Amino acid sequence: MKNFWYLFAAYTVIWAVVLGFVLSFYLRERALRREVEALKELLDRQEGHTAPGEGDKVQG
Amino acid sequence: MVDARAGQRPSPRVEGRAAGLGWGVGALLVATAAVMVVALYMALVWAPPERLQGQVYRIFFFHVPVSWVAYLAFAVTFAGGLAYLRSGRASWDRAAAASAEVGVVFTTLSLVTGSIWGKPILNAWWGWDVRLTTTLVLWLIYLGYLMIRAYAAEQAQGARLAAVVGVVGFVVVPINFFSIRLWRGLHPGPNIGTEGGLEIEGAMAATLFVSLAAVTLLYITLLVARIRLRSLTDAVGEIKARLGVGGIR
Amino acid sequence: MTAILGKVGAIVWKDVLAELRTKDIVLSVGVFAVLVIIVFNFAFQPGAQGIGAVAPGALWVAVVFAGVLGMNRAFVLEKERGTLPGLLLCPVPREAIFAGKMAASLLFMLLVEAAVVPLFGVFLGLPLFPPALVPIVLLATLGFAAAGTLFSAVAASSRSRELMLPILLLPVLVPVILSAVGASAAVFAGEPFGEYRTWVQVLIGFDVVYLVLSAWVFEYVVQE
Numbered sequence: 173m174k175n176f177w178y179l180f181a182a183y184t185v186i187w188a189v190v191l192g193f194v195l196s197f198y199l200r201e202r203a204l205r206r207e208v209e210a211l212k213e214l215l216d217r218q219e220g221h222t223a224p225g226e227g228d229k230v231q232g
Numbered sequence: 233m234v235d236a237r238a239g240q241r242p243s244p245r246v247e248g249r250a251a252g253l254g255w256g257v258g259a260l261l262v263a264t265a266a267v268m269v270v271a272l273y274m275a276l277v278w279a280p281p282e283r284l285q286g287q288v289y290r291i292f293f294f295h296v297p298v299s300w301v302a303y304l305a306f307a308v309t310f311a312g313g314l315a316y317l318r319s320g321r322a323s324w325d326r327a328a329a330a331s332a333e334v335g336v337v338f339t340t341l342s343l344v345t346g347s348i349w350g351k352p353i354l355n356a357w358w359g360w361d362v363r364l365t366t367t368l369v370l371w372l373i374y375l376g377y378l379m380i381r382a383y384a385a386e387q388a389q390g391a392r393l394a395a396v397v398g399v400v401g402f403v404v405v406p407i408n409f410f411s412i413r414l415w416r417g418l419h420p421g422p423n424i425g426t427e428g429g430l431e432i433e434g435a436m437a438a439t440l441f442v443s444l445a446a447v448t449l450l451y452i453t454l455l456v457a458r459i460r461l462r463s464l465t466d467a468v469g470e471i472k473a474r475l476g477v478g479g480i481r
Numbered sequence: 482m483t484a485i486l487g488k489v490g491a492i493v494w495k496d497v498l499a500e501l502r503t504k505d506i507v508l509s510v511g512v513f514a515v516l517v518i519i520v521f522n523f524a525f526q527p528g529a530q531g532i533g534a535v536a537p538g539a540l541w542v543a544v545v546f547a548g549v550l551g552m553n554r555a556f557v558l559e560k561e562r563g564t565l566p567g568l569l570l571c572p573v574p575r576e577a578i579f580a581g582k583m584a585a586s587l588l589f590m591l592l593v594e595a596a597v598v599p600l601f602g603v604f605l606g607l608p609l610f611p612p613a614l615v616p617i618v619l620l621a622t623l624g625f626a627a628a629g630t631l632f633s634a635v636a637a638s639s640r641s642r643e644l645m646l647p648i649l650l651l652p653v654l655v656p657v658i659l660s661a662v663g664a665s666a667a668v669f670a671g672e673p674f675g676e677y678r679t680w681v682q683v684l685i686g687f688d689v690v691y692l693v694l695s696a697w698v699f700e701y702v703v704q705e
Contacts, residue, residue: 175285175286175287175288175352176287176288178288178291178348178349178351178352179287179288179290179291181348182291182294182295182344182345182348182349183276183291183294185341185344185345185348186294186298186341186345189337189340189341189344190337190341190450190454193334193337193454194454194457197457197458197461200461200465201461201464204461204464204465204468207468207472208468211468211471211472211475214475215475218475317698317701369652369655370652372648372651372652373649373652373653375648376645376648376649376652379645379648380635380636380639380645380649383639383640383641383645384638384639384640385638385639385640389638390639392701392702392704393635393638393639393702395701396631396635396698396701396702397632397635397649399694399698400631400653400694400695400698401652401653403690403694404653404656404690407656407683407686407687407690408653408655408656410656410683411655411656411659411660411683411687412655412659414659414660414663414679414680414683415659415663
C-alpha cells in the first residue's frame with residue numbers, strides 16, 4: 173500500500189501543526205506570567221510595602 | 233477572587249475574567265479530546281476503504297471539515313471586525329483576531345492535506361482549480377490581516393486597520409470564487425469537495441459528520457484559548473501602561 | 482450634491498497640482514510599467530508562437546505592478562509630509578476625501594495606461610489600442626483605484642508601508658486581474674463582445690462592491 177505514506181503524512185502534518193499552535197499558546201502564556209511576576213515585584217518596590225502572601229498569587 | 237482586597241492593583245477584573253475563560257478552556261478541551269478520539273477511530277479504522285482510492289481517501293475526513301471550519305473562522309473574523317468597527321469594543325477585536333489566527337492555521341492545514349491527497353490521486357501536488365485558488369487567495373488575505381495587526385504603530389490602530397482588511401477581504405470571497413471559476417472554465421460538479429469523484433456511503437457520511445463535530449470543537453477550544461491569551465496580554469499591557477513601563481511591547 | 486462634487490474636485494486638483502510640480506508618479510510608474518514589459522519580452526522570446534496567449538497577462542501584470550508602485554505614493558506622501566491631518570480636518574465628508582484621492586489616482590493610472598498600452602502593442606506586434614479595449618481598461622482601472630486607494634490608506638498607517646500595500650492589495654485584486662486579462666485576451670483575438678461579456682460583468686460587480694465598501698470603511702482607516 174504505497175499510498176499509505178500519504179495518509180500517514182497528512183495526519184502527521186495536521187497534528188504537528190495543531191500541537192505547534194497550542195505550544196505557542198503555552199510559551200506566550202509563560203512569557204506573560206513572567207512579565208506579571210516582574211511587574212508585581214516592581215509595583216511592590218515602588219509602593220514600598222510588600223503585602224504578605226501575595227507574591228505567589230498569579231491568576232489566569 | 234481571594235485577592236479582591238488588592239483593590240488598587242490594576243484590573244483584577246480583567247484577570248478574573250481570563251481565569252474564568254481558563255476554566256472554559258479546560259472543559260472544552262475534555263469535550264474536544266473525547267469527540268476527537270472517536271472521530272479519529274472512525275476515520276482511520278471504522279470507515280471502510282473507498283472503492284477507487286483505497287485508504288488515502290481517509291485524508292478527507294479531516295481535510296473537508298478543516299476547510300469548512302476555516303471559512304467559519306473567517307466569517308467570525310468578519311462579524312467580529314464589523315462589530316468592532318461599530319462599537320469600538322476591544323473584546324470584539326480579540327475574538328476577530330483570534331478567529332483569524334485559527335482560520336489561517338486551519339486553511340494552512342486544508343491546503344497542505346489537500347496537496348498531500350492530490351499527489352497520489354491526481355498525480356500533482358497542486359492544481360489551479362477553483363477551490364484551491366480561492367482558498368489560497370483567502371489564506372493570503374488573512375495573512376495580510378495578521379501582518380497589518382503586527383506592524384501597526386499602536387494596538388488600537390492595528391485593530392481598526394485589521395478589521396477593515398477582514399471585512400473587505402471576506403466580502404470579496406464570492407467575487408473571487410466566481411472570477412476564478414470563470415477563469416478555469418466550468419468545473420465538474422463537486423462531490424463534497426473532490427475532483428476524484430469520491431463515493432460517499434453511509435458509514436463515510438457518519439464519519440465525516442463526527443469529524444466535522446470534532447474539528448468544530450477544536451476550533452472553538454483554540455478560539456477561546458487564544459481569546460483568553462489575548463485578554464491576558466491586553467491586561468498586562470494595560471497594567472504596564474498604567475505603571476509607565478510600557479512601550480516595549 | 483454639486484457642493485460635494487466641488488470639494489472632491491478640489492482634492493483631485495490638489496493632487497494633480499502636486500503631481501504637475503514633481504511628475505513623480507506618472508513618470509516613475511510609466512517607466513516601471515515599460516520595464517516590466519521589456520523584462521517579459523526576455524522571458525517569452527519575442528515573436529514566439531504563443532506570445533498572443535501570454536501577452537494580455539503580461540500587459541496587466543505590468544499595469545498592476547506599476548499601479549501598486551503609484552498607489553504607494555497616494556497616502557504615504559501625505560503621511561510623510563504630514564499633510565494627512567490637514568486633509569482630514571477639511572470640512573468635507575470622509576467619502577469625499579476618499580473619492581478625491583481615488584479620482585486622482587485613477588487619473589494618473591489612466592494617463593500611464595494611455596502611453597503603456599500602445600507601446601505594448603508596438604513591442605509585441607499587437608493592435609495598438611483596439612477601441613473595444615477602452616471600456617475594459619476604464620473598468621479595471623476604476624476597480625484597481627478603488628481598492629488601491631483604500632489599501633493604500635491602510636498600508637500608510639502601518640510601520641512597513643511600501644511592503645504592506647502589495648501584500649494586502651494583490652489578493653483582493655484577483656477578480657480584476659483575471660477579468661481584465663480574460664477580456665483583453667478576447668479583444669486582442671478579435672472576438673465579439675458576447676464572448677467576454679461575463680468578464681465585463683465581473684469587472685462592473687467588483688467596481689460597484691469596492692466603491693461602496695471602500696467609501697464606507699474609509700472613515701475607520703483614517704480615524705486617528
